[in-house]
Amino acid sequence: MESFFSRYKNALVLILVLLAQVIGVAVQVRRPLPREHAQPDAGGVRLIRYWAISLVSPPERLVHWLGTSILSVWDNYLDLIHVRQQNKNLEAELRRLRIEQGGIAEDARQGQRLQQLLAFKEKYVYQTMPAQIIGTSGTEQSRILSIDKGAKDGIVVDMPVITPDGIVGRIREVFPHTSQVLEITDPTSGAGVILSTTRIRGILRGNALGQPQVVRVMPDDRIKEGEPVVTSGGDQIFPRGLAVGVVDRVVVDPEHDPLVDVLIRPAANLSQLEEVLIITNMGDQVMPKQKLDMIQSEAAANAEQLKASEVLAERLPTRIDPDAPKTDDENSDDSADAEGEGIARPMRPPSALHPDRFTPNTTPTAESLMPGARLAPQSEGVLPTAAKPHVKAPSNDSDDTTQTADDVPKKKTPELVPDDGSRPPAAMTTRPAVSTATGAGTPRPSTAAGGTASASRPVANGEDTPTGTAVHATRPPATVTPGTTPTATRSVTNGEGSAAGVPVHAARPSAPVAAGTPAAIRSVPNNEASAASTAAHTTSPRTTTSADGGNVPAAQPKTKVIVDGPLPSGGKKIAPPAATTPGQHTTNTQSQHAPPTTPVPTTQRPVTASPTQHKGPELVPDDGSKPPPTMAPKTVKPQPQTPAPQPQGNR
Amino acid sequence: MSMLGAATRRDTEVQSYPLIVFILVPLLALGLQSFVSLHFPRFDILDLPLLVTIYFAISRRNPMVGTVTGAVIGIAQDALTRQPLGIFGICKSIIGYLAASLGVRIDTENHGTRALLTLAFVFLHSGMYWVLVRRLLAQPYQWSWLHESIRAVINTVVAVILFALLDRVKRREY
Numbered sequence: 001m002e003s004f005f006s007r008y009k010n011a012l013v014l015i016l017v018l019l020a021q022v023i024g025v026a027v028q029v030r031r032p033l034p035r036e037h038a039q040p041d042a043g044g045v046r047l048i049r050y051w052a053i054s055l056v057s058p059p060e061r062l063v064h065w066l067g068t069s070i071l072s073v074w075d076n077y078l079d080l081i082h083v084r085q086q087n088k089n090l091e092a093e094l095r096r097l098r099i100e101q102g103g104i105a106e107d108a109r110q111g112q113r114l115q116q117l118l119a120f121k122e123k124y125v126y127q128t129m130p131a132q133i134i135g136t137s138g139t140e141q142s143r144i145l146s147i148d149k150g151a152k153d154g155i156v157v158d159m160p161v162i163t164p165d166g167i168v169g170r171i172r173e174v175f176p177h178t179s180q181v182l183e184i185t186d187p188t189s190g191a192g193v194i195l196s197t198t199r200i201r202g203i204l205r206g207n208a209l210g211q212p213q214v215v216r217v218m219p220d221d222r223i224k225e226g227e228p229v230v231t232s233g234g235d236q237i238f239p240r241g242l243a244v245g246v247v248d249r250v251v252v253d254p255e256h257d258p259l260v261d262v263l264i265r266p267a268a269n270l271s272q273l274e275e276v277l278i279i280t281n282m283g284d285q286v287m288p289k290q291k292l293d294m295i296q297s298e299a300a301a302n303a304e305q306l307k308a309s310e311v312l313a314e315r316l317p318t319r320i321d322p323d324a325p326k327t328d329d330e331n332s333d334d335s336a337d338a339e340g341e342g343i344a345r346p347m348r349p350p351s352a353l354h355p356d357r358f359t360p361n362t363t364p365t366a367e368s369l370m371p372g373a374r375l376a377p378q379s380e381g382v383l384p385t386a387a388k389p390h391v392k393a394p395s396n397d398s399d400d401t402t403q404t405a406d407d408v409p410k411k412k413t414p415e416l417v418p419d420d421g422s423r424p425p426a427a428m429t430t431r432p433a434v435s436t437a438t439g440a441g442t443p444r445p446s447t448a449a450g451g452t453a454s455a456s457r458p459v460a461n462g463e464d465t466p467t468g469t470a471v472h473a474t475r476p477p478a479t480v481t482p483g484t485t486p487t488a489t490r491s492v493t494n495g496e497g498s499a500a501g502v503p504v505h506a507a508r509p510s511a512p513v514a515a516g517t518p519a520a521i522r523s524v525p526n527n528e529a530s531a532a533s534t535a536a537h538t539t540s541p542r543t544t545t546s547a548d549g550g551n552v553p554a555a556q557p558k559t560k561v562i563v564d565g566p567l568p569s570g571g572k573k574i575a576p577p578a579a580t581t582p583g584q585h586t587t588n589t590q591s592q593h594a595p596p597t598t599p600v601p602t603t604q605r606p607v608t609a610s611p612t613q614h615k616g617p618e619l620v621p622d623d624g625s626k627p628p629p630t631m632a633p634k635t636v637k638p639q640p641q642t643p644a645p646q647p648q649g650n651r
Numbered sequence: 652m653s654m655l656g657a658a659t660r661r662d663t664e665v666q667s668y669p670l671i672v673f674i675l676v677p678l679l680a681l682g683l684q685s686f687v688s689l690h691f692p693r694f695d696i697l698d699l700p701l702l703v704t705i706y707f708a709i710s711r712r713n714p715m716v717g718t719v720t721g722a723v724i725g726i727a728q729d730a731l732t733r734q735p736l737g738i739f740g741i742c743k744s745i746i747g748y749l750a751a752s753l754g755v756r757i758d759t760e761n762h763g764t765r766a767l768l769t770l771a772f773v774f775l776h777s778g779m780y781w782v783l784v785r786r787l788l789a790q791p792y793q794w795s796w797l798h799e800s801i802r803a804v805i806n807t808v809v810a811v812i813l814f815a816l817l818d819r820v821k822r823r824e825y
Contacts (some may be wrong), residue, residue, distance in 0.1 A: 052730025
């Protein structure tokens, strides 16, 4: 027996050593405990590993300290070429990034609010600790890094390790003064990632060659090279949204044939790591410093945006205020900035000698137009100077005033000047006009829905206008004289041939009209024959020129637009005007039924701004019974008028 | 070249090393392997602890010492990795035993013989590691003949130089 052991002692020693190690490996690779109780190593194994680390780490620390000291002296005191330029570049980059950050700050806050609403527990990087890499595992099979921070520095297992470029790995083992980091390139590592474009989720782990890959992904043609990959937060280790890398290529998984592996180029330079950041604290709120930085960045971004807007507003010709006083250099073609700041000033064309509708500043703003209201007048050469819808209900107010949606009287509007006396020229009778229709019976149902609409239609001065349609008629100047206002406006007033009480917007004369004003606005005074109690827009009484023999007081040239048709609610039926110009046409059937020669005294009564009743086609019961009172058939005859409280005696 | 030569007849009889060398050389190998790989990632294709194990095994010509030496160096190397302690220990224990057993029977002072032995041991080490990792631990490990061949060649070249340098520190007993 003794000879057996002496003879085979070498083999026996080998077997014993191998057996002990196999048992030790078997003990270490037993089924892992639950996560909260899990430890990477058992006590004995941990002790052995700790001894090995303690033996290897001091010389590594010493060598690393020597190396970093030498490099520090070189970098901080000798190699300072181009540092200033680099500093300037970095400052510029910082400013740009601050603006960018301000731009996304609102999105971030919105995301937080939404996540809070959905009770999401988003993890944000709250506190990090820098650490230096002092060693590696030294083998190809294990992608392990040793860092100089350990348990005494607050490091615990499974803390994520990152760099500003991207993730590195997680803490695997912690010793008092050192720790081990398992890189994402290790085959046993795992991180939840998501492809940022295709939103494909997967598990990231390293392959045998040390390249990270998203394993076992369903084949997808959308996965392209260069697609960014970020952490998904599903692993409960890495916060969501940290950069991982970009897609390098897609290969077929040899062990799971239909599935593919997406090879990733790491964002962090894992082969040249020197310093890393350990995320030691994560919270569901953005840290105060980041909040403050976001607020500052947002303020800076807003200031930049405001400045850019101001510069842009200076360059946009449509933003020029027409009421602004003219400066001496307005017609100057010099686009250079007066202060020489290099900011181009807006190019303003010289004033036109003969302004027309193409003259700058005569085009109405888009917001002042109603859908469809601009096309017809533009095509006919009529400027829709006030195509705003009327917001007030039709009324037969004695003042004949109508308000528009915008404050038109505040603006400088063309003057209303009768250009040829009491009657407009024949050419003006068929001009299209921009009209704002309110009330029932508008001949264009598509534009009169809801009782208020804007319509472009021909307006004949002195003829019947469509029932319930407020008309604001404009026309090109019949008589062009170098003068003041470039806008030509013709207003159909309540003096001629209109029959209905519908608010009408008429241009507001704002200045005395000189003879031959290019914007010769026809304003028919309200002392002409008119049968309508039209609620017309009374313009400012500054027009002094009367077209009807000058019998209009210069101080009160009430300009009205008269339309025919049934009265709105509460209104009274008003007969059409007595005088109808031959050849004039109407687009309203009701106005055609009305006796044109029956003069009806103008009676106006105040009507409150009540919702407009849209009187559409009459509703007749199909059973032959008598219609209810609300459906009483309309009579062609004009209804007796209620005496107006304050009849307007302008006829 | 004379430095790399080995006095075969004389050195096969008596070879010993100072204790400090026997301790410091494996530690230095582990430290260099860990530190240099940090700055030169391709350095990890070398396996300095394996080369040191082979050298001490074939120099001492004692299978028992070779086994224990291999086991200690291997476990220390395991401690620096994420794998369980014992994987490299088992591999290097077997390598130490075989190298010491061969060192008794053949002339291991010749550089050609050393090179061939090292080449074979590196392949054997990789094969045993693959078996242990894939079969015992069921962990992913990809075998590439090309990569293993390059690795074996590089380790062999480095081993020839390293063994010659270590020959300078051995203590001869007459």
